[in-house]
Ligand SMILES: Nc1ncnc2c1ncn2[C@@H]1O[C@H](COP(=O)(O)OP(=O)(O)OP(=O)(O)O)[C@@H](O)[C@H]1O
């Protein structure tokens with residue numbers, strides 16, 4: 001099976017065209033994280049003194065901003081597999097599958113599309129955060145942070161694609177993804193630092209790749225991270241998560257689309 | 262060269278129904294071959310095996326000389342596929358759909374524009390090419406779908422029920438396109454249909470499939486000649502001599518090619534396969550016996566008769582027009598959701 005960059009590009013191109021033409025999808029995906037940022041940011045502002053005890057020098061809203069950025073990308077990418085399910089349902093997938101484009105290229109193009117869309121959504125929430133007065137200690141860090149967001153979203157897109165090709169219906173797909181999305185977010189260091197969690201919880205949180213991703217983003221853009229997890233570990237965990245998911249998703253995609261739908 | 266060849270091809274789905282049951286047939290290069298059968302006969306399943314979408318359970322299939330199971334990418338490079346469901350992207354414009362299809366089929370840049378213009382011209386969608394497909398009618402979508410199957414000028418084009426749910430006018434236009442691409446590009450066309458008229462108008466050869474089995478294969482006109490029953494219906498003016506009338510009937514029965522004659526006082530029903538040549542001879546006889554014919558109608562042998570002869574039932578029994586219509590509405594609704 002040959003992987004051709006131009007094939008991947010054209011599959012990706014379609015995903016982005018669809019996204020840019022669906023205004024509603026764009027709004028829906030941004031409303032929830034924006035609400036989180038505003039509501040949680042002000043509700044838990046009172047925990048500021050607690051946060052300071054962990055050695056974190058910034059304000060609470062600055063603390064959660066990286067988490068909310070990742071939440072945006074989670075919301076966007078975890079449901080990204082839906083287009084694959086629709087394509088199969090409406091027969092478009094069969095049309096793709098009878099072109100000379102390899103199955104692997106289709107899967108990668110889909111995942112890449114999902115991840116870039118997630119990154120676009122994430123940059124919108126960054127703009128909202130800035131408008132709300134969140135200071136970015138290290139604005140230059142935004143660029144590498146975007147790469148981290150794209151990478152993590154690609155991994156989640158893999159998860160979503162796997163669920164989509166295994167799902168027999170839209171309902172079961174959405175239910176599975178809802179079931180996965182929230183715990184993924186809550187059981188991470190998005191809202192509170194590890195130091196403030198009971199030890200059993202911090203073990204669970206340490207098993208979550210999102211925790212490492214958020215720490216990376218926090219280090220990169222806020223500039224004043226809590227250095228409890230080393231940068232190297234963060235990157236290794238993120239990279240292994242993403243690569244594993246891409247490989248498994250590509251394999252599952254190829255296997256499942258050759259079966260009758 | 263043989264464009265499509267199957268050998269004892271079989272597909273069993275998980276629920277253990279043999280959707281395609283041990284079928285062997287071949288389609289020559291440049292032919293329009295029609296697979297005719299009622300709903301659930303196994304037409305789509307066969308096409309999906311030939312287009313590499315499904316793996317056969319047993320047996321072999323070759324398209325353009327390549328094994329669909331072992332050399333799928335070679336097969337894909339040589340085919341176009343227009344599925345039973347309308348498969349175009351509603352968020353893209355008509356032209357964008359074709360560009361995408363062209364790019365995914367690796368059409369060189371210098372050919373792509375030309376092919377797109379040509380395809381748009383053929384399906385008469387030039388004016389709407391830059392509109393979002395979401396604003397197209399069902400028939401326009403189907404035409405665009407067919408155009409996208411042509412964009413790579415495939416050696417073999419698979420059309421799964423190309424005119425399902427279209428009005429008479431659009432259906433005739435699509436028949437014209439199919440004939441045109443077959444003539445001009447020499448493209449082999451493999452189509453499925455459950456419309457007798459479609460198979461009759463378009464196909465050089467047909468295969469009738471029912472319950473996954475091929476009932477008969479052959480040249481359309483030969484099949485009709487073999488089993489078809491034509492009839493001539495005559496309405497007579499009632500002021501004739503009884504004696505003459507009886508002689509008239511006997512003489513008609515004696516005519517060459519007449520299979521059977523039934524009559525009342527006013528009507529005469531002559532069964533024959535050679536209606537056209539018989540009519541003048543019947544007129545001659547009516548002159549001889551002073552019988553005035555007030556009207557005459559001819560029903561030539563049709564594929565319906567062929568179908569009936571080989572499957573033991575009329576296609577209409579299973580797919581009444583009302584029901585087909587409903588199913589179609591359902592499909593369009595689905596495709597637009
Ligand atoms: N994915 C599937 N899983 C199980 N059985 C299937 C599947 N697809 C088709 N079948 C069965 O296989 C048989 C043939 O179906 P197929 O779709 O090939 O028929 P068809 O001739 O194309 O009919 P139609 O005119 O309705 O399109 C039917 O009995 C159908 O129920």
Ligand SMILES: [Mg+2]
Pocket residue numbers: 304305306345421422
């Ligand atoms: Mg079918």
